[in-house]
Amino acid sequence: MVSTEKRISTSQMFALIFILGMSLKMMMLPVLLLKAAGRDSVIALTVILLSELVCLVAIVAAVVLSPGLSFPELLRGFAGKWTSKIVCMLFSLFFVFKLVLLSGEVRIFFSENLFDDFHWGAYALPFFALITVFGMGTARALGRTAQFLLPFIFIATVLMLVLIGGGVDFTEVLPFGEFGVRNTLSETVRYAMWYGDYSALIVFLGSVKRSKFTVSASIVSGAVASAVVLFFTLGLTASFSNVCNVIRFGQNVTGMSHYALGNVMEGRFDLLMFCVWMISVFVKAGIFSYTSVYFFRSAVPLKAPAVSLALGVILYFVSMLTPSATGLHTFMMNVFAVPALVLQFLIPAFMLTVALAGRKKQFKRDDRKYSVADSDKGDGDETQP
Amino acid sequence: MKRSHKIMLYKLSCLLFALVLMFLPHRGQPYSDIRVLATVLGVDGGEGNVSVSAQLAVPVAQNGDGKASTVARATGGSLPEALENLEIGLGRRIDYGHLSTVAIGEGALIDDIYNYMSYLLSSGKMGPGAFLVYCSKSQAGDFIEEAQQMGESSDAELANFISYSKRANHVATTTALKFLQTLNSSSHAATMPCVQLEDEDEKSNSGSGEQSGQSGGGQGGSQQQDEQSSSGSSGQSGQSGGGENKKKKLVAVDAVAAFGGDIKAATILDELTTRGVVWQDPNSDFGLVELRDVLIDGEEVPSVSARLTGKKVSRSAKIENGENVLSYKIKIKLRLDDSRICGNPLFYDKWKNALEEEFGSVVQSNLMRSVEVSKEMNLDFLGIRESFRKYCRKGYDNFELSSVVVNTDISVTIQT
Incomplete structure (x- = not known):
């Protein structure tokens, strides 16, 4: 049972869902889809966002229905010790690869948008140090960090929305349907590693202080995050609709805002906003790091600092050895498309299943306890004079 | 690791990150x-x-x-x-x-x-x-x-x-x-x-x-x-x-x-055609517009200048009676620059409507001039074909620039 002081509040859950729902998807996915499916990338992303919201509903239901136990505890009770260890190790690996992808996206962002001569080796050090610290932290620490940073991220996001919304001709997203439904859906599957991030909420199973607003706040947060992502995708598609060959990977949102703002002589306020927004990506990296360490420790009982440090060091060297962003993208598309797609639906289904099974067990246990108590009470009554 | 050590490590990481962000771009690049x-x-x-x-x-x-x-x-x-x-x-x-x-x-x-x-x-x-x-x-x-x-x-x-x-x-x-x-x-x-x-x-x-x-x-x-x-x-x-x-x-x-x-x-493109191009461009929605040598209610006014304070341009494409029809709907808001006209007590009764009509007809003639030139040159610089691609797929499939009928609905409002 997760102790009460280690649980996250509803508002922290709201912040975590908002960050998970928005950051990595907005970084690169719209550009990749635009290059692959043209204007129909909007349809592809709508399908992705809807499927994510369905997953979120299942996750929130699992969180609300869980009997206050963590996922590894519930899984152990449901499927046995060794199955639980294997599943946890698998999940840990999955989130490690998500982290690799995210670090690649961060690298592209800095090298394409901010600095011409960018030394990733230098920047990767603090980045991986940060995720190491997140990895050795607690769920509550993550929740509080997200809660503290949410206002800054939210304001930056709103300002970016305003900047882009005022300058982009949204009619340029039309016409839809030229790429074909089948092709669009197959492209959607290829980029499965880039979405389905709500599955990281699995570590918060049993760790949420439930209130009457937990369900509504979580769904609203997910819906708002999805709306933001969709808006940016619409803006990007409208800006680069039939010239997507000229857009660079890292210049998605900034390119769009640059286009919307027009005059660079008056400064790049959008870049400042985007840098503030980037905090959400760091928090998301922290969530992935924590999730990887959490599942690894559930499979192999080691101390969090050791696992976290090892993860940070390994990822640093992996990212240094990764030759290019496109190489990383190709690897993630070719190797992880199907596993990621399966896992992103499997994890919420798993969560809901084990939560319901655990809840059923708890009810049975409670029933037995009450019936024993009743019989004890009955026996006691009989003995009373 | 103790909690205090963790916090210290966390703070140090944040500080390191901030320092790298602040100084490396300037100091680290030769x-x-x-x-x-x-x-x-x-x-x-x-x-x-x-x-x-x-x-x-x-x-x-x-x-x-x-x-x-x-x-x-x-x-x-x-x-x-x-x-x-x-x-x-x-x-x-x-x-x-x-x-x-x-x-x-x-x-x-x-x-x-x-x-x-x-x-x-x-x-x-x-x-x-x-x-x-x-x-x-x-x-x-x-x-x-x-x-x-x-x-x-x-x-x-x-x-x-x-x-x-x-x-x-x-x-x-x-x-x-x-x-x-x-x-x-x-x-x-x-x-x-x-x-x-x-x-x-x-x-x-x-x-x-x-x-x-x-x-x-x-x-x-x-x-x-x-x-x-x-x-x-x-x-x-x-x-x-x-x-x-x-x-x-x-x-x-x-x-x-x-x-x-x-x-x-x-x-x-000549000046009048250019004006037509500008009028149908929704991004050009500020600036000075001027009427010269205009006859209002029998009175000849040498120049009336107004500042554009807002413009909305929408297009719709459809097929009517077998013909491709493109309709422009342009709403323009103007504010007169000349305070003497605004201060005239007769302005509302006599001049406002006449000026609005006059501005509207100028916009319409400029726009139609652009359409004519586009058709003559067989050069679709107004993006008419693309409008059909967006809004009327059937019209797009049978598109012929020279046979497109262009309608305009210009509405000018003079604010005071």
């Missing part, structure tokens, strides 16, 4: 001190012999004569080579992050322009919001150099001039991305505003010649020859040419160059 910023880039010639000119913002301390900007030129077999030669010639790396305007020289062909823009955007040298202008009477290099000399005697900057036009004038402007996007659309045509430096006398003469045939009025731009210090609202900026006594004017946007179709070179 080239940062010898960079110059390009604000305007001119491109002349075609593939095989490309000439580039860049207006560069140079740190004053590095430049002996105290100039804040200079112009550098280079040539090469291709645009990348020419830009590389520019840096080699300067001995400095050029930062294009603040590139605000790209000028294309007279005679440039559409394929070359397309390649240049695609390269500049995809290489990340130029942002998608950079403005494009066409030097209708000179090479871009000469134009930038003259504009630079002009700027030395005043604070006028070419980049500022164009960006001011975009923000505050009712003129045609286009960005690199918009140009490529329009050219890549099903209409396969795009426009670019023309700029040129003219001797003041030359402009006055040609201007008055053009105006004599225009009854009904027009808008800011070449009409206001006398207003030298009108802070750019007239679409031109009068300055003394550097070193010469001749007065030069930076003249912009009273004409646009249309590209596309079968014609490889630019086609310069």
